[in-house]
Amino acid sequence: MERQFDEELKHLKQMLLRMADTAQEMTGLAVRALAERKEDLIGQVFKLEESVNKMEIEIENDVLRLLALRQPAASDLRLLTAILKINNDLERVADQACNIAETAEYLLKEPPIKPLIDIPSMAEFVQKMIRRSIEAFVNHDPVLAQKVCEEDDKVDQLNEKIFRVLLTYMMEDPKSITRAVDLILVARNLERIADHATNISEDVVFIEEGKNIKHHAQETK
């Protein structure tokens, strides 16, 4: 029975990996749609969201079934709770990607203010954070998780930079304001995705090192 439980955990982790892959792919597609002005990519994002939603429900049901049938010990319980949380974070990453796709849908009807360079780099960066946070979870790697947490500062800097550059465009040409604000919101969406990667990584550190860095980060440093 113990071995069967391990098998089921392994299956759950594989599903989380697939879900993370899909959510970060959606992020990449939504930003490419926007930056490369490829409208057909927007539909792909919404299509992938449906499969993320299905995966979320499947994972949640599997965890509940495992909880009910196997009555796991404390450490496995913590693992299963973490899977529920990570599941939730990944679904919200997918939501943010959809928000970006919706903004892209609107922005592609207007002429571009400028070529987008920083937003695609920010997207690549946060996509990597999502991938690495799940890898850290699956491979029990708190060191990698800690690294992902630290990368959040870089994301804040990128976000700040994007904001400042767009501000100058708005100042120079008030007609660009609506579009510039939309781009600022896209950067915010990416920042939220990085937050989810950080949440996941904090959960990994918590499980692996048995301490909660989330609310005590300052004290333990």
Place this chain on the structure above:
Amino acid sequence: MERQFDEELKHLKQMLLRMADTAQEMTGLAVRALAERKEDLIGQVFKLEESVNKMEIEIENDVLRLLALRQPAASDLRLLTAILKINNDLERVADQACNIAETAEYLLKEPPIKPLIDIPSMAEFVQKMIRRSIEAFVNHDPVLAQKVCEEDDKVDQLNEKIFRVLLTYMMEDPKSITRAVDLILVARNLERIADHATNISEDVVFIEEGKNIKHHAQETK
């Protein structure tokens, strides 16, 4: 033993109510700090966040302990999982309130662009959504929960209105752009809080009516 489980569930629900009260109070304080230009309220928001963080950890530990000790049946399991999720949503509401407080901190150093009217009404509205979503949970009231879900449209309209009004200010006076964008982001933070109230309400409908309206809202309508 069954009765003791009920007692513990009751205690958990009371903690969630307290946490929801605190999170919505933080939202109100942060927006009042901004609208009434009362800097001292900002510190109160950050202070309350500490207690929300403590409550989050306490609730999570209690749920895990209950899961491990009581090995609850399927329906109680779903309830406990919902508590974990709601706990997470409320902590994120508190996070959004802190974001607003941080923005207020910056904006109070600058002269106001305009008297704020719509943002405080939006705040009141989403505070009520949070309270009602938790009431729906505690009182097993899927009808109230459904109402909260429907209120999300009103929030989107308010958000849209705030955006349009601020846009005109930016167009007329480019020097107001930074502050106007900050106010747009405050409205976004409030919109996110409404999203959490909607998430909680969807969980309530799911538990009480045993159907997942989250991803099937369109199909079942």
